[in-house]
Amino acid sequence: MESTQVFSLNTAVGRREFLKRTGLVLTAATLSGTLAEILASCNSPTAANITHGTTTVSIASLNSDGQFLVDTSVTPDGTPILVIRQNATTYTALSMMCTHQGCQVNPPSGGTIYCSCHGSRFDLHGNVLSGPAPSPLTNYGVSLNAAAKTITVTY
Template sequence: MPNEGEIVTLMSRRDFARLTALACAAAACSSDGGSVTAPTGNGITISGNTMTVPLAQNDALNRTNGMIVVTQARAVVIRLSATDYRALSSVCTHEQCTVNEFNGSQIICPCHGSQFSTSGAVVRGPAGSPLKSFPTTFDSASGVITVNLA
């Protein structure tokens, strides 16, 4: 079971193979506009630009300051409180490493130490541009976070 602040990376070998196939479908191998629909691990779904994340299957988000990295969506989801969840791009704007740590106030890139606020703003470089922030809603009745990845 992950501890507070621990990161859960949701990508199995099978998911990687699926992602590779999807990347092909969304890029050079498809002429349908690149809309991707794909089920992911831990109950996460991605349909078009909408991602849903059930808390029941993502224990890291059941604790304040928890974080998950959803590799398939190139996004992170963090919990600030029982009702406040944020989703941001996981791609660092410096040299595109995956941000993978949340210390409760900053999201941190492991490559060169850039830090971003919970709204994506650069707190510390070398990154010069913010992380994209995705509109996020939380349905407390169902315990599902919905993220607009557009």
């Protein structure tokens, strides 16, 4: 009757074993719940529901350096794609999801991309100028078709 001995409360050994095992079970359950809470709080906004693919964007309206457009045809991470002309042959495509807590940043103004949620500022390449954002905006891949005046954005 081995199982009877393990969970029996009729002997000193049985009680000790029962309390020890109950304690282990309760500790494991508590740690499991705590771990689940910790993992849930660590969700990065940039990791949530990201889709992948490509989209072609006309850049015909971007005639001078620093001009930008907001492409809403796809929203890979729930925000539009911000396309910025760096120069005639270089374009940047950025996620508009702030890397702090996931708010959508504003389009550029005065050479700066601003997040109105907590005040983070980014340059036109998506680099952090001031926090609390911990990292640059997601920079998507860009391939230029100069003849067609389009870029293909890989997200």
